[in-house]
Amino acid sequence: MKEDAIRLPLSEGYLVADRKKCAGCIACMLACSLVHEGVFNPSLSRIQIVQNTWEPFPNDVQIGLCRQCVCPDCVDVCPTDALHIDTAMGNVRRVDESLCTGCGLCVDACPFIPSRIVRKTEVGVVVKCDLCADAPFWNQEGGPHGKQACVEVCPMRALTLVEGLPEQEGDSAYEVNLRNKHWAWLGYPTD
């Protein structure tokens, strides 16, 4: 880790997902864009489900979640501090849209594909997952200690929020197993 990163406060919440449990309905994407923007628009969703009908399970579904990185490159490159760590909201990494110039450096800086930074092209800014810290159309308490719309709506219960920092090396700590014996009862694998 960079020396500076030692001083960066860790997020107090992390979204994790069970890719093998996801049914690809994109209810999470729809809820995300609705509670944040007031419209249904997958292009504005902070969580991205990317699917290929003909790819064999489990690679037919990819779940793009923001990891609330320990050393967030998006925050690091932002020239206006629009992308920042919100210490008043559980250290969630989020965008202050009023400061964003839409330069797009953060989009390219995100090490994941698809980038976890979402372009809001109509207004020329970016947005990203804030664990529903600021979701004007969500009448629940959001943020790292609150509820996330994607978690609440998922019909497969394939998403959850964890408090402890997931292992940052590799994917396994963010791609978890949320399946139990009832899943097996239906004939699906639990490994």
Next chain:
Amino acid sequence: MDLTARSASHTYTEEYREWGGGHGIGSALFWNLCQEKTVSGFDPRNVITIVSNPLAGTLTPCTGRCEVQGIGPQAYPVEWFTRSSFGGRFAAQLKYAGWDGIVIEGRAASPVWVNVINDKVTFEDARSLWGLDTRKTQEEIWRRVTGRRHDDWQEAGLGYTTQRPAVLCIGPAGERLSRIAVLLHDGANAAGQGGFGGVFGAKNLKAISVRGTGGVSVADPEGLVESWLWHRSNFQYNVDAPKHESPRPNFPNYWVVNYQVGGVAYLSTTEPCRPHACQSCPTACRRRSASGLASESKCMSMMWPRFSVRSCEEGGRIVGPIKESTADMEDLAALARGRHRLSDDVQLSGLNAYELLAADTYLMNLHNAGVLGPHKAIDCGLPFERWDSAECKHDLIRMIAYREGIGDALAEGLPRAAEKWGRYQQDTNNGLLEHPNWGYWWHYDPRVEVEWSYGSILGERDINEHGGINLAVHNMPLMAKAGRIEPIVSAERVAEILATKVLPYEGDPFMFDYSEGPTGIYSANRAKTIAWHRHYTRFWTEAMGNCALLWPSFINTNAPDLLGATPQGEVRFLNAVTGEGLSFVDGMEKGRRIWNLDRAIWVLQGRHRDMEVFSGYVYSVPVSRPHPLPVYEDGEWRFSDNIGRRLNKIRFEEWKTKYFELEGWESASGWPTRDTLEKLSLGKIADELERAGRLGMDSRT
């Protein structure tokens, strides 16, 4: 889209707002834009509509279907104006692109595909796509539209998206103008009935691709999320802690009461898989597998191979026939793969799986009767000694899709094939060809399950609307019988529950009496059932894009009192989206209006009550397979198997008169009257019928 001119124009949905969406708008567009309503479905003057609905693209459960309408070449003997629909994500992407629907007119001079990216519509050369199966077509269009890796953000017009374009296409069957060809989207979302795949082929239209980066606004965002969470808590199957779990593991049919996920896929559990859903659907009725085979296939495209294939070739060896209860895992897995490859054959060819089941059955019936086979009266080179092999079924699919040998006749649909062989009348009379009405194969026994058969014959196709009535009255006791358990709900309770939900006809449990008694299938009670069903499905199902597998929702074991979400669910979601404050009964009245418009179109196409007569076997051949339904006999309700029953022709004709009176149609003809149409603000429709000499006379004139 004018395919002849290769040009696109637009009109505003507001002009058609009174029709709601989906089917309502489609029927109104067809009425206005199709000048020649009696042409063949293959004629360039046929107008096809593909229309979404207010709920598509939003977070509403078991919705988002896309309605297809136009003159369909499948029906027999008349190519009625008809409908089909498909799920997936096409309707949503259409909305995100800023469109509510597509109208297709004319015929392209050479093969085209249409590329819709937000508000930009272009006509592209499809000559290099012509001949490709449905998968290769879609993958090639994805490549052409996105041009780069699919797992990253891509520019689409002025926006960005990670989602692949939603493509609706035809396969080789549609290109060859098969009357049983489908429109296919993604892996297995098919607009199956009607033969619209052949219509696209006749128009030289290979595919439509839609990609949108816009949004869909709703009236009450917080209210809609709350409604979803309400539905999730009270009606959706909880995969982690189910309120009502099936009594045995791997009991897929149990979904008919508890909506458990993946239930309609019938995918063998010999390989890992996930349940998979159409966009925004919590029931996830189909599956995707580790082999990649039979991706998203469900229902008949899985059931036909499952029940008709007993052996297959794999790796140079023949697997099967095997006794599945004692076979080893390797053989079971190999046989499953053979069946799943066949499911893929169905989808890739772009053929209607239901008609393949029908062809399979009819050909075997003819073979057993000694009239079909090598060097027989109907020459057919298919190997009947290996009829239950996956390879034989594969050959059958290929022959039909490519019109080879007997496949050329079968591609015309079974009624026209039977007519060509000089056998249509006799085989529909004796039951060798189980086509109860309009050239469609039976779905549920027409002699007894009359909400299905009456609805079908008074319409123009097999209704294929399982939600609500069929699931409760038949599939629930059938599942119990097959699973050797007691019905979850008694016959009496089924009738009671359904009676509370069928507004505006609530309060009459005898609407669900399937006996031949005074309150049974020939009664005025039954007339109300059919009217309710036709009106509900025209608006709440087909105009609003609700999935007919799951809506209406009458019995749901996730709910504490077993009561499904209908009628409050439909209203809650629609009003959160539109803010219009529509009541359930308002919607039913809109459905009645749409049903009358459809009726008027069929009347212009030549419909008369004298044509609404079932095939002979329905009246003469007794039921021989158990078909459980609730009956009220001797003062008691029970589930009867209905063995030995036939539909009574005279009583059915008398019943039709009761039904026409309820609908306000002329008894002698079944034609809507001016009084009925004007009360529905359809006076102009009445004028048109009058000009054609086909307006029903009001009873008081």
